[in-house]
Amino acid sequence: MSGPAPSGPRGNTPGPGAGLSPEEIREVRRRSDKMIGIMLFIIGIFATVVNMTVVTADGIAQQAALAFEQYQIGEYVRPEGLEALGLVGIILHPLNYAIWLYVALKRWQAKKFGGWCAIVGAVIALLLSLTILMIGLMAHPEMIAWVEQGAPMPTPTPTP
Structure with a gap:
């Protein structure tokens, strides 16, 4: 009888080296x-463009008008200064992207980890969009009054 069958492509002989240093x-x-950071930054380009379209003056006005209609707050009137707020969003989103891309490139150049920069930039972009939308919505006295009342939901109409 022979011993146990050899395992692996070389049988029981040891491999070529001790592994990676x-x-x-x-x-x-x-x-x-x-590689992962580059993929995230590529996705980030498209997310930046989408976020820029959401925070334009027209995008904020559409969201506010939809909220007014959905929650039956009243008639929507476009407030003053919405264009300036939209311009801030259009400027800050690509600036945020560029800053974090620059930080990642410098870290990779110094042979450090930099993929996390794309994630931090994405979180900041999300907070930036939400902040701009909230400022745009709170520019309406009706919206502030609705929130102060506890944000009541409209009563649904019964279906026959």
């Missing part, structure tokens, strides 16, 4: 971080 593992992780 810590520096090689770090380099593989840096390359993976860079």
Whole structure:
């Protein structure tokens, strides 16, 4: 009788080396971080364009008019200064993207991890969009009064 069957492509003989060194593992992780970061920044380009269209003066007005209609707050009237608020959003979104892309590129150039910069930029862009939309909605005294009343939901109409 013979011993146990050899396992693996070389049988029971040891492999060619001891594996990757810590520096090689770090380099593989840096390359993976860079690849994932680049993919996130590519997605971020499209998200930036979408966010820019949402926070334009017309986009804010559409969202506010929809909220007024849905929650039966009253007649929507476009407030003063909405164009300036939209302009702020249009400027800040690409600026946010550019800053975090620059930070990531500098970190990758210094052989540091930088993929997290895309995630931080995305979170800031989300907060920026929400802030601009809330400022645009709160420019209406009717909306403020509705919120002060506890944001009551409209009563649904019975279906026959």
